[in-house]
Amino acid sequence: MSDGVLRALVTGEQHDLIRTAARTGFYANWIDSKQKDGRETHIVTVFDNERSQFLSTAKETGVTVEEIHGAGDDETYELLVGAPGTGWAN
Numbered sequence: 001m002s003d004g005v006l007r008a009l010v011t012g013e014q015h016d017l018i019r020t021a022a023r024t025g026f027y028a029n030w031i032d033s034k035q036k037d038g039r040e041t042h043i044v045t046v047f048d049n050e051r052s053q054f055l056s057t058a059k060e061t062g063v064t065v066e067e068i069h070g071a072g073d074d075e076t077y078e079l080l081v082g083a084p085g086t087g088w089a090n
Contacts, residue, residue: 006051009077009088011041012063020061024054041088043068055081 010020017040021030027050031043046054058065064082066089068075077089 004048006044006046006048006054007068008044008046008080009041009066009068010044010058010063011039011066011082011087012061014040016062017042020058020063023057023061024050028054036088039086039088058082 010017012020021028021042024044024046027046029045031045033040033042035041044054055065058081064087065080066077066087067080069078070076077087079087079089
């Protein structure tokens with residue numbers, strides 16, 4: 001069930017992440033970043049009314065987007081944009 005906010009992990013090369021953040025920063029909340037397996041991943045939140053625009057921009061800029069479901073030990077990641085194995089979760 002959506003609470004009106006997309007909670008996502010956005011993974012990619014630094015230059016692609018910068019382009020994505022620059023194009024979405026006025027409506028997306030880029031919270032934190034981590035490194036894993038040579039890739040950089042950001043936690044991003046976006047209100048549902050901007051979801052389609054955010055995902056479209058992610059496709060154009062070549063980053064991977066995984067939606068976060070649940071929390072803690074029950075947290076799972078649904079691939080929304082990108083190829084399997086290119087995001088935070090393998």
